[in-house]
Amino acid sequence: MASRPIILGIVGDSAAGKTTLTRGIAQILGEDQVTTICTDDYHRYDRQQRKEIGISAVHPDCNYIDIIQQHLGLLRTGQPILKPIYNHDTGKFDPPEYIFPRRFVIVEGLLGYYTRAARDSYDVKVYLAPPESLRAHWKIKRDTRKRGYTDEQVLAQLKQREPDSEAFIRPQRQWADVVVTFYPPNDGNGDQDDLLLNVRLVLRPTIPHPDFTHLLDDKNSHLGDAIRLELDRDMGKPVDVLGIDSRANAQQVQELERTLCNEIPYLGQFCSLEGNEDIGKVVGTTGEILQSYPLALTQLLITYHMLKAANIYK
Numbered sequence: 001m002a003s004r005p006i007i008l009g010i011v012g013d014s015a016a017g018k019t020t021l022t023r024g025i026a027q028i029l030g031e032d033q034v035t036t037i038c039t040d041d042y043h044r045y046d047r048q049q050r051k052e053i054g055i056s057a058v059h060p061d062c063n064y065i066d067i068i069q070q071h072l073g074l075l076r077t078g079q080p081i082l083k084p085i086y087n088h089d090t091g092k093f094d095p096p097e098y099i100f101p102r103r104f105v106i107v108e109g110l111l112g113y114y115t116r117a118a119r120d121s122y123d124v125k126v127y128l129a130p131p132e133s134l135r136a137h138w139k140i141k142r143d144t145r146k147r148g149y150t151d152e153q154v155l156a157q158l159k160q161r162e163p164d165s166e167a168f169i170r171p172q173r174q175w176a177d178v179v180v181t182f183y184p185p186n187d188g189n190g191d192q193d194d195l196l197l198n199v200r201l202v203l204r205p206t207i208p209h210p211d212f213t214h215l216l217d218d219k220n221s222h223l224g225d226a227i228r229l230e231l232d233r234d235m236g237k238p239v240d241v242l243g244i245d246s247r248a249n250a251q252q253v254q255e256l257e258r259t260l261c262n263e264i265p266y267l268g269q270f271c272s273l274e275g276n277e278d279i280g281k282v283v284g285t286t287g288e289i290l291q292s293y294p295l296a297l298t299q300l301l302i303t304y305h306m307l308k309a310a311n312i313y314k
């Protein structure tokens with residue numbers, strides 16, 4: 001059993017779904033077992049200062065990358081940190097708080113993989129990469145409902161930040177063990193339902209994934225093409241890709257769950273296998289209830305990796 005905290009990184013651009021996924025995973029691990037940290041707290045400038053300087057929140061110079069790195073090192077060895085707090089309501093900083101790491105630590109944010117030392121601190125690294133059209137839809141929804149912006153302001157901010165997103169956020173995809181892409185089945189018709197998203201999971205050979213090879217064998221698999229394992233390339237490197245469609249049925253989902261639970265029986269209680277009807281249910285950051293098999297299986301796979309890293313909950 002690991003005696004230090006297990007650290008999961010969830011990185012992606014603004015409104016890529018980091019907080020939502022973090023919540024779902026914390027639910028499975030048990031809220032009292034998890035410390036969650038959002039690296040927005042490490043912004044160097046408040047909202048007014050950013051406006052005056054003309055720098056975007058996604059630029060590394062706008063964030064205390066060195067302190068994120070130092071805090072990751074402390075958390076990894078089980079030590080507390082004095083963490084700043086950025087307040088999204090006021091656009092300013094609140095007094096800092098002491099954070100003591102629990103057994104599992106989830107660090108979510110924009111630039112978590114920017115430096116090598118930071119990257120080396122995680123046990124499992126996830127990158128969220130929804131299509132840009134879906135991210136814009138999510139960001140408009142979240143920032144207008146929760147952060148007091150208008151549609152026009154959000155669209156203008158997305159446009160203004162695009163060069164920094166391209167230069168600093170998206171390249172971090174290369175460092176992830178798992179790249180998660182939720183996407184609408186009929187991409188591009190603009191009429192998508194957030195409960196009916198498919199998921200594409202890029203599985204890099206940087207950590208040992210569950211043995212999904214039976215999905216390759218059509219004869220033994222009952223999964224049809226709603227759940228499939230494919231070989232592909234991501235940023236030029238060979239990867240496995242697990243695809244899960246929202247139209248996958250309960251029987252197909254259970255077969256995949258069995259693969260995960262065979263190795264980690266603890267996960268069973270969060271699967272539809274044991275009749276859990278709340279599988280994958282999570283409250284989104286705008287208060288809506290999200291529940292789908294692709295979301296549930298994504299949460300389970302990432303939790304599987306954290307439990308494997310901890311070597312507990314067999």
Ligand SMILES: Nc1ncnc2c1ncn2[C@@H]1O[C@H](COP(=O)(O)OP(=O)(O)OP(=O)(O)O)[C@@H](O)[C@H]1O
Nearest residue numbers: 014015016017018019020138142182194284285286
């Ligand atoms: N898997 C998902 N399925 C459906 N909707 C989602 C999903 N993930 C996120 N969303 C929607 O996108 C919105 C933004 O997600 P979230 O707040 O988790 O993003 P974030 O990456 O944490 O953003 P930021 O870094 O800007 O704080 C949510 O309020 C929710 O409406």
Ligand SMILES: O=C(CO)[C@H](O)[C@H](O)COP(=O)(O)O
Nearest residue numbers: 014040047057087088091147
């Ligand atoms: O990219 C973001 C991550 O959430 C925010 O836009 C960033 O944190 C700045 O926030 P604010 O809207 O309060 O100025």
